[in-house]
Amino acid sequence: MHQTIEITVHYFAKLRDLTNKEKESIEIAIESTPKDIYKQLNEMYGLPDNPNLKIAINDSFASWESELQDKDKLVFIPPVTGG
Amino acid sequence: MFLITEEIILPNNIELKFPSSKVGAKSIFEGIVRDNNLGKSVKKLEYQCYEELAIKEGSMILKEAVQKYKIDDAFCIHRTGKLEIGETAVFVRVFAAHRDDSFQACRYIIDEVKKRVPIWKKEIYESGESDWLKGAG
Numbered sequence: 681m682h683q684t685i686e687i688t689v690h691y692f693a694k695l696r697d698l699t700n701k702e703k704e705s706i707e708i709a710i711e712s713t714p715k716d717i718y719k720q721l722n723e724m725y726g727l728p729d730n731p732n733l734k735i736a737i738n739d740s741f742a743s744w745e746s747e748l749q750d751k752d753k754l755v756f757i758p759p760v761t762g763g
Numbered sequence: 764m765f766l767i768t769e770e771i772i773l774p775n776n777i778e779l780k781f782p783s784s785k786v787g788a789k790s791i792f793e794g795i796v797r798d799n800n801l802g803k804s805v806k807k808l809e810y811q812c813y814e815e816l817a818i819k820e821g822s823m824i825l826k827e828a829v830q831k832y833k834i835d836d837a838f839c840i841h842r843t844g845k846l847e848i849g850e851t852a853v854f855v856r857v858f859a860a861h862r863d864d865s866f867q868a869c870r871y872i873i874d875e876v877k878k879r880v881p882i883w884k885k886e887i888y889e890s891g892e893s894d895w896l897k898g899a900g
Contacts, residue, residue, distance in 0.1 A: 692811050693883035693895045736881075739815040755813060759898025762810065762841060762882030763794050763853050763873060 685750035765821030766840040772851040788865035794853040804889040812843040813881040824875040832868040834859040
């Protein structure tokens with residue numbers, strides 16, 4: 681049996697509208713990366729195919745290739761439009 | 764200091780007193796909600812914010828401004844939630860000895876905030892439609 685860990689994904693802006701969720705906990709395979717998770721979410725919610733998104737893990741910018749750990753907070757950050 | 768608030772920003776209530784007698788310049792930038800964009804009539808705006816990272820990134824921008832320019836102090840506050848036309852969305856205030864550094868630092872801060880701080884703007888139009896603006900990043 682594959683080992684799994686649990687992370688929380690937070691959604692903002694367009695992604696929040698598409699998922700209809702502010703956040704959710706998901707169970708993922710160990711050694712998963714944000715890239716793997718986005719692929720799953722894309723299939724579940726029909727998120728954009730070629731997103732221009734940045735990644736944050738535990739409130740710091742991170743890479744699409746980072747290995748996620750148990751209890752991590754993952755955020756996909758759309759291009760910002762403040763000001 | 765970089766702050767995020769859901770409350771109406773009242774510039775007159777923000778501490779604007781000069782921090783020391785060495786300060787000879789104060790620059791302020793205030794971004795205000797306008798009633799149109801790209802030919803569409805805007806009824807109101809909604810800002811969403813990833814607050815933990817926004818405060819981190821915003822504070823970093825203010826720190827960079829202090830290192831880059833000869834300024835004494837920098838302050839920025841950004842609104843979130845639903846905003847009416849005419850309300851203040853963002854306010855930047857810089858104190859410096861001279862005007863050049865004061866103007867440049869103020870410009871640097873608002874430009875970087877717009878590029879880097881995780882805040883998103885949704886326009887709600889008179890027609891009843893609404894849309895998240897597409898960022899340049």
